[in-house]
Amino acid sequence: MLSIREISVAYGNNPVPAVENFSLEMKRGEIVSIVGESGSGKTSVIRAVLGCLPGGGQVSRGNISFEGRLMSELGKEEWQRLRGTEISMIFQDSGAMLNPVRRIGSQYVEYIRTHEKISRRAAWEKGARMLEQMRLPDGEHIMRSYPFQLSGGMRQRVGIAMAMTFQPKLLLADEPTSALDVTTQAQIVRQMLKLREEYHTGIIMVTHNLGVAAYMADRILVMKEGHIVDAGTREQILNHPSSAYTRNLLDSVPAMGGYRFV
Amino acid sequence: MSDTQELILEAKHVTKRYPVSGGRTLTACRDVSLHFYRGRTLGIVGESGCGKSTFLRMVASLEKPDEGEILYRGQDLAKLKGEKLRQHRQKIQMVFQDPAAAFSPKMKVMDIICEPLLNFKRIKRSEKEAAARKFLEMVELPGEFALRYPHHMSGGQRQRIGIARALTLEPELILCDEATSSLDVSVQKTITELLVKLQREKQIAYGFVCHDVALVQSLAHQVAVMYLGNVMEILPGDQAASGCVHPYTKALIGSVFDLHMDFQKPIESMDDEAPSPFDMLSGCPFQSRCPRCMEICRRERPALKEIGEGHLAACHLAAQGETE
Numbered sequence: 001m002l003s004i005r006e007i008s009v010a011y012g013n014n015p016v017p018a019v020e021n022f023s024l025e026m027k028r029g030e031i032v033s034i035v036g037e038s039g040s041g042k043t044s045v046i047r048a049v050l051g052c053l054p055g056g057g058q059v060s061r062g063n064i065s066f067e068g069r070l071m072s073e074l075g076k077e078e079w080q081r082l083r084g085t086e087i088s089m090i091f092q093d094s095g096a097m098l099n100p101v102r103r104i105g106s107q108y109v110e111y112i113r114t115h116e117k118i119s120r121r122a123a124w125e126k127g128a129r130m131l132e133q134m135r136l137p138d139g140e141h142i143m144r145s146y147p148f149q150l151s152g153g154m155r156q157r158v159g160i161a162m163a164m165t166f167q168p169k170l171l172l173a174d175e176p177t178s179a180l181d182v183t184t185q186a187q188i189v190r191q192m193l194k195l196r197e198e199y200h201t202g203i204i205m206v207t208h209n210l211g212v213a214a215y216m217a218d219r220i221l222v223m224k225e226g227h228i229v230d231a232g233t234r235e236q237i238l239n240h241p242s243s244a245y246t247r248n249l250l251d252s253v254p255a256m257g258g259y260r261f262v
Numbered sequence: 263m264s265d266t267q268e269l270i271l272e273a274k275h276v277t278k279r280y281p282v283s284g285g286r287t288l289t290a291c292r293d294v295s296l297h298f299y300r301g302r303t304l305g306i307v308g309e310s311g312c313g314k315s316t317f318l319r320m321v322a323s324l325e326k327p328d329e330g331e332i333l334y335r336g337q338d339l340a341k342l343k344g345e346k347l348r349q350h351r352q353k354i355q356m357v358f359q360d361p362a363a364a365f366s367p368k369m370k371v372m373d374i375i376c377e378p379l380l381n382f383k384r385i386k387r388s389e390k391e392a393a394a395r396k397f398l399e400m401v402e403l404p405g406e407f408a409l410r411y412p413h414h415m416s417g418g419q420r421q422r423i424g425i426a427r428a429l430t431l432e433p434e435l436i437l438c439d440e441a442t443s444s445l446d447v448s449v450q451k452t453i454t455e456l457l458v459k460l461q462r463e464k465q466i467a468y469g470f471v472c473h474d475v476a477l478v479q480s481l482a483h484q485v486a487v488m489y490l491g492n493v494m495e496i497l498p499g500d501q502a503a504s505g506c507v508h509p510y511t512k513a514l515i516g517s518v519f520d521l522h523m524d525f526q527k528p529i530e531s532m533d534d535e536a537p538s539p540f541d542m543l544s545g546c547p548f549q550s551r552c553p554r555c556m557e558i559c560r561r562e563r564p565a566l567k568e569i570g571e572g573h574l575a576a577c578h579l580a581a582q583g584e585t586e
């Protein structure tokens with residue numbers, strides 16, 4: 001379904017690429033977790049796939065194709081159709097994408113109606129239902145709220161609900177649970193697994209939580225300084241990591257009843 | 263809690279409500295009583311929206327409680343105004359998720375670190391770089407960073423700058439709101455070690471809010487568990503893993519992902535919805551999701567009662583001495 005071949009991502013006139021020689025082949029319904037150092041290029045990889053690298057960023061080498069088609073050859077309209085329906089993304093703070101001075105409902109309805117020809121009313125109901133599936137209490141109330149009236153975790157769940165609205169074939173998730181409490185995180189993880197089960201959605205999951213990464217993934221990639229330093233199944237990475245960096249990472253994971261700092 | 267500890271700040275029966283659409287009110291914190299001691303860390307965990315940040319904002323006197331009081335060394339913060347409030351603000355500092363990212367890209371690291379010092383006229387402009395170097399050293403960054411721009415630094419480095427800035431006014435209490443949440447676990451560990459080292463050296467009290475329950479219990483002397491604005495359980499950090507008694511705390515810990523967990527077993531999560539924070543029911547706030555809910559739970563709100571040394575729980579089961 002997705003094939004990333006030896007891509008490099010560079011920003012502006014920085015001669016050192018943020019990502020170098022990154023490759024990944026993914027089948028439908030497969031889940032790949034990417035873990036690793038802050039600033040190692042995880043977000044850059046995901047954004048490259050979605051064709052939305054921020055200012056000055058570009059894929060300087062290699063190519064990416066989705067369902068056999070080179071992404072670089074897609075026209076603007078095709079991108080627009082793809083994004084949000086076939087490929088969807090959830091950010092670290094999806095809530096920050098929401099316009100703070102417009103009610104959630106009006107933004108959600110607009111989002112649904114750009115991708116699907118349905119009435120305002122039907123779109124509103126669809127939105128409210130999605131919100132409730134994300135375990136937000138009282139979807140109607142959320143639809144009528146402004147983003148600033150919700151806590152960060154609640155805004156994040158709004159973003160996730162929106163990304164899942166059209167049951168995408170590929171979901172790119174950049175630390176979607178970093179801002180969430182553990183119970184909500186567990187809930188979201190289960191929701192994402194359900195998406196895979198029911199709609200065969202493939203997922204790239206970037207997370208700093210190695211427990212989450214391991215729980216969800218068929219395969220795990222470990223990144224450091226723009227490179228993949230380790231790749232393998234959960235069993236391989238957890239029990240037989242090949243790089244010292246992976247071992248260091250595994251040793252740093254806090255555990256209930258484990259090492260104490262005080 | 264032993265009497266030998268020096269109390270810095272005490273929240274007494276603090277309640278905060280926000281008006282929301284439709285003329286309703288949302289209770290973000292309800293009757294919260296918590297203590298901050300010199301050189302100790304109070305960790306606060308709970309679902310998002312349970313009122314952790316709201317509570318910290320009140321402690322930092324960025325907002326006023328609707329009921330109850332916040333006493334800083336015995337003095338009611340609500341009564342501080344104008345210059346007195348401004349002076350008081352030095353004593354309590356906050357560190358957020360990515361503080362340095364919030365500054366103008368035109369500001370150099372030394373401008374960010376020294377801004378509070380300049381605001382309080384503790385240093386002259388000409389002393390800025392030297393002061394910045396001193397604080398950079400405290401957070402184990404090279405002095406040359408003083409002249410750099412934060413957007414050219416890694417998340418972990420930026421977080422150290424946020425901590426350096428918080429240290430400048432020699433606060434007695436530092437409130438960390440998800441301060442390590444965007445960092446990878448290895449950097450998170452070095453930041454945690456730094457915070458703990460600074461605490462030992464300077465006897466700083468921390469309020470540490472983080473959704474990573476495993477991290478919180480590894481660095482907090484005390485952990486408070488909040489649910490829908492209420493404190494449900496307070497227990498020593500080293501007992502959080504095995505000694506908790508409250509059904510909500512147990513549910514929380516059951517949802518923690520761990521490297522040694524059984525990956526075949528579905529992760530526990532409370533599937534039903536959290537009740538709306540608007541219509542506070544009578545009785546226990548957790549009743550709608552509690553697997554052990556009894557008749558009395560619907561009628562009476564359980565009070566936070568001491569059930570062991572440094573261990574309090576608000577649950578009728580715990581009050582009956584039944585914890586399993």
Ligand SMILES: Nc1ncnc2c1ncn2[C@@H]1O[C@H](COP(=O)(O)OP(=O)(O)OP(=O)(O)O)[C@@H](O)[C@H]1O
Pocket residue numbers: 011012018036037038039040041042043044045054055056057414415417444446
């Ligand atoms: N818009 C940008 N302009 C210039 N450099 C950038 C930009 N975005 C990212 N970079 C650089 O690219 C590298 C990779 O950043 P990226 O955000 O992909 O890392 P990450 O692995 O997602 O990190 P984190 O775990 O902190 O989210 C870093 O060195 C970063 O400083």
Ligand SMILES: Nc1ncnc2c1ncn2[C@@H]1O[C@H](COP(=O)(O)OP(=O)(O)O)[C@@H](O)[C@H]1O
Pocket residue numbers: 148149150151152153280281282288289290308309310311312313314315316317539
């Ligand atoms: N300025 C505000 N106006 C209205 N509601 C708010 C405001 N700030 C917070 N809230 C509400 O108060 C509750 C607690 O929020 P918060 O303290 O941010 O929770 P936490 O930090 O535990 O995630 C949430 O329901 C949130 O929506």
Ligand code: SF4
Pocket residue numbers: 508509510546547548549552553554555556559564576577578579580
């Ligand atoms: S008081 Fe009752 S409902 Fe509340 S947590 Fe205890 S057993 Fe459950």
Ligand SMILES: [Mg+2]
Pocket residue numbers: 042043044174
């Ligand atoms: Mg990132």
Ligand SMILES: [Mg+2]
Pocket residue numbers: 151152311314315316439
């Ligand atoms: Mg918060």
